Amino acid sequence: MLTALLLLWPALAALLVLLVKGQAAKKVAFGAALVELVLGIWTWINFVPNASTQFLLNEPWIAGAGIMFKVGIDGISLLMVLLTVFLVPLIILSTFKHTYEKPASFYALILFMQTGLLGVFTALDAFVFYFFWEVALIPIYFIAGMWGGENRVRVTFKFFIYTVFGSLFMLAAFVYLYFQTPGTHSSEEVAFYQLVLDSGTQSWLFWFLFIAFAIKMPVFPFHTWQPDTYTTAPAAGTMLLSGIMLKMGIYGALRWLLPVVPLGVSQWANVVLVLAIIGIIYGAIIAIRQQDMKRLVAFSSISHVGLIAAGLFTLNEQGLQGAMIQMLSHGVNVVGLFFIIDIIQSRTGTRDIAALGGITQNTPFLSVCFLVLLLGAVGLPLTNGFIGEFLLLMSVYQYNNWMGAIAGLTIILGAVYMLRMFQRVMFGEKNEITQGFTDLTFTEKAVLVPLVVMVFWIGLHPNTFLNLSEPAVLKLLDVIKR
Amino acid sequence: MQEFILPANNAEMTWVCLLIPLLPLIGFLINGLGNRKLPKGLAGLVGCATVIGSFLLSLYLFFGFEGYGNRPYTTDIFNWISVGALKIPFSFQIDQLSLIMLLLVTGVGSVIHIYSAGYMSHDENFGKFFSFLNLFVFSMLLLVMGSNYVMMFVGWEGVGLCSYLLIGFWNKVTPYNNAAKKAFIMNRVGDLGFLLGIFLIFQTYGSVVYGEVFNQASQLSEVNDGVVIAITLLLFVGAMGKSAQLPLYTWLPDAMAGPTPVSALIHAATMVTAGIYMVIRSNVLYTLAPVTLEFVAIIGLATALFAATIGLFQNDIKKVLAYSTVSQLGYMFLALGVMAYSSSLFHVLTHAFFKALLFLGAGSVIHAMSGEQDLRKMGGLKKALPITFLTFLIGTLAISGIPPFAGFFSKDELLAHVFMHSKVMWAFGLLTSFMTAFYMFRLLYLAFFGNFRGTEEQRQHLHESPAVMTIPLIILAILSTIGGFMGLPAVFSQNHLLGNFLSPIYELARRAVPSAFEAHHLSHETEYILMAISVAVAVVAIILAYFIYGKKRTVPAEEGAALSPLHKLVYNKYYVDELYNGLIVKPVMGLSTGLYRFVERGIIDPIVNGFGKGVLGGGRSLRFVQSGATGSYLLLMVLGIALILLLNFII
Amino acid sequence: MNEIPEVIRTIPLNHYLFFSTALFCIGIIGVLTRRNAIIIFMCIELMLNSVNLLLTAFSSYRSDPNGQIFVFFIMAVAAAEVAVGLAIIVMIYRNVRSTDINILNKLKW
Incomplete structure (x- = not known):
C-alpha cells in the first residue's frame, strides 16, 4: 500500500497544483514534495533490512495477457526512492527565486515526473517498468522544451528522439522475453530471472537492453545528447535530469540487464568496460577546457557515470555496492553544483568561467558549500564521492589491474577540471559583474545545507546506506551467477 | 602473531585517542564558522589551545605507553566502510611509530600555531587561517594514527587539501592559486599510485588493516616477490608525490606562496614527511622488496643532489629553504633505501626542529622586511633582529651538520648506514652535505651580514618580532641544539634512545627476513673517521661561503644579468x-x-x-x-x- | 423444372472459373487503364460480380448455401458503395467539371 501511495501522491498533487493560479503553485508543489519526503522516510523506517521485496502491490493490469501491475521496494529500490524523494523538494525549493511563466504547469510537471521516476525504481514487471520509463520522459521533455534556453526545441527534440529510440529496443527485448516465459506468459521480474536462454540469444538481447540504458546513463559514445540538454534545460530540469533521471539508466541495467541476460553480460562485459573507461577519460579531458560551467559539469558527469557503469559490469560486490552509493553521491553533488551554477548565473547573468572571478570575497557561505560539493565530486576522503570512487575503482582494479589504473586517472583529471573552475570563478580579483555579488539567501541555504549534510553523512557513515542495499545486492549477484 | 596488535583494554585510552584528533577538528569548526565574527584573540586562543591540548594528550599517551607494557594497541571508533570482504574500520593504532609522529605533529604544530598568532595578526582572515591550520593538524593526526591504509589515505588526502587551501590562502593573487592547484594535482598523481597500492594490498592480502596485512606478508610473501615489489613501488609513487621526490617535486618550491608558518608546518616539518612515515609503517613490505629499496635509495639520492644544486643559486629566502627541504627529504629516502628506517625517522625529527626553526626565522625576517623575500635586498640584519639571527644561526649550524647540534647526529648516523651499503652513494651524500652547508651559509651571510641593501623605507621599518614569535624560535632553537641526543652514535653511548624505542616495530620484518637485520657494526675507528670527514666537509663549505659572501661580500647577479650557460641552467631550475x-x-x-x-x-x-x-x-x-x-x-x-x-x- | 443448382451444375466448374477469371481481369485492366472515374467504378462492379459468380458456382457444386448468402452480402455492400461512390463522383464532377482521376492529384506529397 505504501508503494501505491508513494506513486499516487505526486500524480494527485500534480493535478492539484494545476488548479493553483499564479506563483503560489511553487509553495503548493513544495508542500506536496515534502509530504512525499515524509512518506519516503516512513517507508525507510518500516523497511526491514533484508533481501526481500516489501510493500508489495500486485494488481492485474492487462489481465488477459497475464501482465500485472506489480510494484514493490527492496534495498536497491529503497535507496533510489530515498534519493528521489530527497532531491525533488530541494529542486522545487531551488526554483523559488525564479518566476517562471505558467508556474502551475511547470511544478505539476515536476511532480508528475516524480511519479514516473518512482515508478521506474519500484516496478517489478517489465511492462510496468517500461510504462514508467516513458512516463518519466514526457514531463522532462516539456520542462526542457518550454522553459529552456536558446535552441531548446532542437536540443530537446534530439534528446527525446534519442532516448525513445533506445527504449524501443528495450521494449522489443521485453516482448521477446515475455514470449519466452513458460505457460501463460508473464513479464514479471522473477519470471525473467528464471528464464534459461542460450548464449546466442542472450548476446543480442544484451545489446537491445544495453542500448536503452546506455543512452539514458549516458555511456560513451551514446552521450552526445547530454551536454546540450543539460546546458539548455532550465536549472530545475538539469537537476532532475542529472540528479535522478540519469540513475534510471544505471538502475535499469542493474535490475533488468545484469540478472536477465547474465551470459550476454559475461560475453560483452569487456566491451562495456572499455567503453565506460574511455568515457571516464574522455569526459574528464573534455571538461578541462570547457568555458560554460554547466557544460563542464555535464562532461564531468559523463566521466563519473562512466565509472559507475564500469563498476556495475565488473559484477563483484564492491562494484555493485559502489555503484549504489555513488548514485546517491552523484545525485547529491551534481544537484548541488548545478544549483550553485544557477545561483551564479542568476546573480551575474553569465556562466562563462572566464568572465567571473573573486566571488569568494563576498560570499563565505556560498564558498564553503561550493567547496564541499566540489570536493565531494572530486572524491576527497570523508566526503561522499570518496566512498563510491574507492569502491568502484577497487572493483575495476580487481577485474583488471590495467583498467583500474587507467580508470584511476579520473581522480587526477577530476581535480584538474574542478579546481580550474573553482579557481577561475571564486578566486582572483573581483570584476564588474562579480562586484556586488551577495551571499546566499535563506531559501538558498535551505537547499544547500541538506546537500552538504548529505555529503558528509555518506562520506562519514556510508554503512547507513550500504547496509540497506547489501542483502538485495547479494541476492542479485546470486541471480546473476546462477 | 596476533599478539601484536590488540584493541585497547580500557575505555580511557579510547577517549584519549579519539580526543587527540577531535580537538583540532573542534577548533576547525569553531574558527571556520566564526571567521570574522570571533575576535582575533579568541580565534588564536582556540586555534592554539586545541593543538596544545592534543600535544598534552599525546604526551599522556607517550608516558602511559610503558605502563601499558610497551604493547601496541588499536582503538575502534566505528565501522566505516564494509562491503563484502572489504572491512575498513575507523580506528586508531598506537605504537612506537605513531607516538613519535604524534609528538612531532602536535609538538611542532603547537609551536607554529603560537608563532602564527603573531605572524598573521594583521590578516583579516585570521580565523580562517587558524581553522585551516587546525584542519591540517586533524588530517595529519588521522594520517599517523590510522590503523589501516585507507585511514592513512584519508589523512593523506586531507593534508593535501589543507595544503591546497593554505598555499592559496591569499586567493586574490592568481600565481598563488596556480601554485596551490599545482600542489594539489601533483599530489593527486602520487595519490593515484597510493590508491592502486591499496587495491593491490587488498587483492593480495584480503585486508587493508596494518596488523593483518603485515602478518600475512611476513608469513606468505617471499623476498622480492613480484607482487610485493609492485605494492611497494606503487606506495612509493604516493610517497614521491607527498614528499616531493623526483620527478614529482616541483610543487614544493611553488608552495612557498603560502604564509610562512604554513611553509614551516606543512612544507617542512610534517606533511612532507608523510612519505617517510608511510615507508617506515610498511617496513615489512619494503624489507621484503630489496629491489624497491634500491630504487628508493637512488631516487632519494638523486633528489638530494639535484635539489641541492638548485638551492645553490636561489635568491628567494624561502625558495632556498624549500630546495633544502627537498634535498633533506631525499636524504631521508636514501636512508630508507638502505634500510636505516630509524635513522631516517631520526632525521625527520631533527629536520622538523631545525627546518621549522629556519622557516620561522625566515618568516620573522620577512615580517621585518614588510614582505620582502629577495636575499639581494637584505643584508646586515643581525643588528636589527638579534634573536632571529641567533636562532637562525643555530638552525643553520644544525642543518650543516656541525656538532653538537641536532643535524649532526642524525645526518652522521644516516651517512654511516649509507656508507655500509654503498661507498659511491656515501660519496654523493657527502657532496650534498657540502652543498647544503654552502648554500645555507650563503643565505646566512647574505641576509644577516654585510650592508643593508633594501630601500630606506624598509630600513626604517626593521624591527625584532614580538615575543609571541620569538619564543617559538627559541623553543625550536633549543630543540635543534639538544634534539640530537635522542640518538647518540655508538661510539659515544650504547644507548640509542630513539633506536631502542622504535626497535619493536620492525619485529615482523625481522621475522620475515632475518638476514636483512643482521647487525654489522662499523668499527669505532671507521666511525670516527666518517664523523671527522663529514664535519670537515661542512667546515670547508662554510669557509668557502664565508670567503665568497662574508669577506668579499659578493651579491648574486640581478635579474636579467648575463650568466654562464651552466649557471643559467641551474638558476632556472634545469627548466x-x-x-x-x-x-x-x-x-x-x-x-x-x-x-x-x-x-x-x-x-x-x-x-x-x-x-x-x-x-x-x-x-x-x-x-x-x-x-x-x-x-x-x-x-x-x-x-x-x-x-x-x-x-x-x-x- | 430443375432446381437452379442443378442447372448451374450442367456446366463444368472449370468454365465458371475461366469465365470469372476473365471477367476479373477485364475489371482490373479497366481500373488500371481507364481515367474516367465512372468507368473505373463500373470495372470495380465487374470484379465484384465475377467474384459473386464464382461464389455461386462453388456454392452449388458443394451444396453449401453459405456461398450464396455471401453473394447477397456482397450485393448489398456493393449497392451501398455505389450510392456513396456515385455521390462522391457527382460532387467531384460539379466541382471540377471532370471525372478524370488524373487531375485529382491534390493529395500528393
Missing part, C-alpha cells in the same frame, strides 16, 4: 617546470580542445545527427512515391497483391 609544461600540461590541454572540436563535434555528434538527417532525407525522397495520381496508387496496389500472391505461391 623542469617548462619541461613538464611542454610535455604534459600543453598536450593535455590540446587534447581537450582537440577531442571536443574534432571527436565530439566532428565524429560522434555528426554520426548521431546523421541518423536524424538520414531519416529526414529518406522521407524527403520517398514522399515522391505519393504522387497523388490515383492511377499509380491502383497500379502499385495491384502489383503489391500480385507480389504477395506470387510469394505465397513460391513459398
Whole structure:
C-alpha cells in the first residue's frame, strides 16, 4: 500500500497544483514534495533490512495477457526512492527565486515526473517498468522544451528522439522475453530471472537492453545528447535530469540487464568496460577546457557515470555496492553544483568561467558549500564521492589491474577540471559583474545545507546506506551467477 | 602473531585517542564558522589551545605507553566502510611509530600555531587561517594514527587539501592559486599510485588493516616477490608525490606562496614527511622488496643532489629553504633505501626542529622586511633582529651538520648506514652535505651580514618580532641544539634512545627476513673517521661561503644579468617546470580542445545527427512515391497483391 | 423444372472459373487503364460480380448455401458503395467539371 501511495501522491498533487493560479503553485508543489519526503522516510523506517521485496502491490493490469501491475521496494529500490524523494523538494525549493511563466504547469510537471521516476525504481514487471520509463520522459521533455534556453526545441527534440529510440529496443527485448516465459506468459521480474536462454540469444538481447540504458546513463559514445540538454534545460530540469533521471539508466541495467541476460553480460562485459573507461577519460579531458560551467559539469558527469557503469559490469560486490552509493553521491553533488551554477548565473547573468572571478570575497557561505560539493565530486576522503570512487575503482582494479589504473586517472583529471573552475570563478580579483555579488539567501541555504549534510553523512557513515542495499545486492549477484 | 596488535583494554585510552584528533577538528569548526565574527584573540586562543591540548594528550599517551607494557594497541571508533570482504574500520593504532609522529605533529604544530598568532595578526582572515591550520593538524593526526591504509589515505588526502587551501590562502593573487592547484594535482598523481597500492594490498592480502596485512606478508610473501615489489613501488609513487621526490617535486618550491608558518608546518616539518612515515609503517613490505629499496635509495639520492644544486643559486629566502627541504627529504629516502628506517625517522625529527626553526626565522625576517623575500635586498640584519639571527644561526649550524647540534647526529648516523651499503652513494651524500652547508651559509651571510641593501623605507621599518614569535624560535632553537641526543652514535653511548624505542616495530620484518637485520657494526675507528670527514666537509663549505659572501661580500647577479650557460641552467631550475609544461600540461590541454572540436563535434555528434538527417532525407525522397495520381496508387496496389500472391505461391 | 443448382451444375466448374477469371481481369485492366472515374467504378462492379459468380458456382457444386448468402452480402455492400461512390463522383464532377482521376492529384506529397 505504501508503494501505491508513494506513486499516487505526486500524480494527485500534480493535478492539484494545476488548479493553483499564479506563483503560489511553487509553495503548493513544495508542500506536496515534502509530504512525499515524509512518506519516503516512513517507508525507510518500516523497511526491514533484508533481501526481500516489501510493500508489495500486485494488481492485474492487462489481465488477459497475464501482465500485472506489480510494484514493490527492496534495498536497491529503497535507496533510489530515498534519493528521489530527497532531491525533488530541494529542486522545487531551488526554483523559488525564479518566476517562471505558467508556474502551475511547470511544478505539476515536476511532480508528475516524480511519479514516473518512482515508478521506474519500484516496478517489478517489465511492462510496468517500461510504462514508467516513458512516463518519466514526457514531463522532462516539456520542462526542457518550454522553459529552456536558446535552441531548446532542437536540443530537446534530439534528446527525446534519442532516448525513445533506445527504449524501443528495450521494449522489443521485453516482448521477446515475455514470449519466452513458460505457460501463460508473464513479464514479471522473477519470471525473467528464471528464464534459461542460450548464449546466442542472450548476446543480442544484451545489446537491445544495453542500448536503452546506455543512452539514458549516458555511456560513451551514446552521450552526445547530454551536454546540450543539460546546458539548455532550465536549472530545475538539469537537476532532475542529472540528479535522478540519469540513475534510471544505471538502475535499469542493474535490475533488468545484469540478472536477465547474465551470459550476454559475461560475453560483452569487456566491451562495456572499455567503453565506460574511455568515457571516464574522455569526459574528464573534455571538461578541462570547457568555458560554460554547466557544460563542464555535464562532461564531468559523463566521466563519473562512466565509472559507475564500469563498476556495475565488473559484477563483484564492491562494484555493485559502489555503484549504489555513488548514485546517491552523484545525485547529491551534481544537484548541488548545478544549483550553485544557477545561483551564479542568476546573480551575474553569465556562466562563462572566464568572465567571473573573486566571488569568494563576498560570499563565505556560498564558498564553503561550493567547496564541499566540489570536493565531494572530486572524491576527497570523508566526503561522499570518496566512498563510491574507492569502491568502484577497487572493483575495476580487481577485474583488471590495467583498467583500474587507467580508470584511476579520473581522480587526477577530476581535480584538474574542478579546481580550474573553482579557481577561475571564486578566486582572483573581483570584476564588474562579480562586484556586488551577495551571499546566499535563506531559501538558498535551505537547499544547500541538506546537500552538504548529505555529503558528509555518506562520506562519514556510508554503512547507513550500504547496509540497506547489501542483502538485495547479494541476492542479485546470486541471480546473476546462477 | 596476533599478539601484536590488540584493541585497547580500557575505555580511557579510547577517549584519549579519539580526543587527540577531535580537538583540532573542534577548533576547525569553531574558527571556520566564526571567521570574522570571533575576535582575533579568541580565534588564536582556540586555534592554539586545541593543538596544545592534543600535544598534552599525546604526551599522556607517550608516558602511559610503558605502563601499558610497551604493547601496541588499536582503538575502534566505528565501522566505516564494509562491503563484502572489504572491512575498513575507523580506528586508531598506537605504537612506537605513531607516538613519535604524534609528538612531532602536535609538538611542532603547537609551536607554529603560537608563532602564527603573531605572524598573521594583521590578516583579516585570521580565523580562517587558524581553522585551516587546525584542519591540517586533524588530517595529519588521522594520517599517523590510522590503523589501516585507507585511514592513512584519508589523512593523506586531507593534508593535501589543507595544503591546497593554505598555499592559496591569499586567493586574490592568481600565481598563488596556480601554485596551490599545482600542489594539489601533483599530489593527486602520487595519490593515484597510493590508491592502486591499496587495491593491490587488498587483492593480495584480503585486508587493508596494518596488523593483518603485515602478518600475512611476513608469513606468505617471499623476498622480492613480484607482487610485493609492485605494492611497494606503487606506495612509493604516493610517497614521491607527498614528499616531493623526483620527478614529482616541483610543487614544493611553488608552495612557498603560502604564509610562512604554513611553509614551516606543512612544507617542512610534517606533511612532507608523510612519505617517510608511510615507508617506515610498511617496513615489512619494503624489507621484503630489496629491489624497491634500491630504487628508493637512488631516487632519494638523486633528489638530494639535484635539489641541492638548485638551492645553490636561489635568491628567494624561502625558495632556498624549500630546495633544502627537498634535498633533506631525499636524504631521508636514501636512508630508507638502505634500510636505516630509524635513522631516517631520526632525521625527520631533527629536520622538523631545525627546518621549522629556519622557516620561522625566515618568516620573522620577512615580517621585518614588510614582505620582502629577495636575499639581494637584505643584508646586515643581525643588528636589527638579534634573536632571529641567533636562532637562525643555530638552525643553520644544525642543518650543516656541525656538532653538537641536532643535524649532526642524525645526518652522521644516516651517512654511516649509507656508507655500509654503498661507498659511491656515501660519496654523493657527502657532496650534498657540502652543498647544503654552502648554500645555507650563503643565505646566512647574505641576509644577516654585510650592508643593508633594501630601500630606506624598509630600513626604517626593521624591527625584532614580538615575543609571541620569538619564543617559538627559541623553543625550536633549543630543540635543534639538544634534539640530537635522542640518538647518540655508538661510539659515544650504547644507548640509542630513539633506536631502542622504535626497535619493536620492525619485529615482523625481522621475522620475515632475518638476514636483512643482521647487525654489522662499523668499527669505532671507521666511525670516527666518517664523523671527522663529514664535519670537515661542512667546515670547508662554510669557509668557502664565508670567503665568497662574508669577506668579499659578493651579491648574486640581478635579474636579467648575463650568466654562464651552466649557471643559467641551474638558476632556472634545469627548466623542469617548462619541461613538464611542454610535455604534459600543453598536450593535455590540446587534447581537450582537440577531442571536443574534432571527436565530439566532428565524429560522434555528426554520426548521431546523421541518423536524424538520414531519416529526414529518406522521407524527403520517398514522399515522391505519393504522387497523388490515383492511377499509380491502383497500379502499385495491384502489383503489391500480385507480389504477395506470387510469394505465397513460391513459398 | 430443375432446381437452379442443378442447372448451374450442367456446366463444368472449370468454365465458371475461366469465365470469372476473365471477367476479373477485364475489371482490373479497366481500373488500371481507364481515367474516367465512372468507368473505373463500373470495372470495380465487374470484379465484384465475377467474384459473386464464382461464389455461386462453388456454392452449388458443394451444396453449401453459405456461398450464396455471401453473394447477397456482397450485393448489398456493393449497392451501398455505389450510392456513396456515385455521390462522391457527382460532387467531384460539379466541382471540377471532370471525372478524370488524373487531375485529382491534390493529395500528393
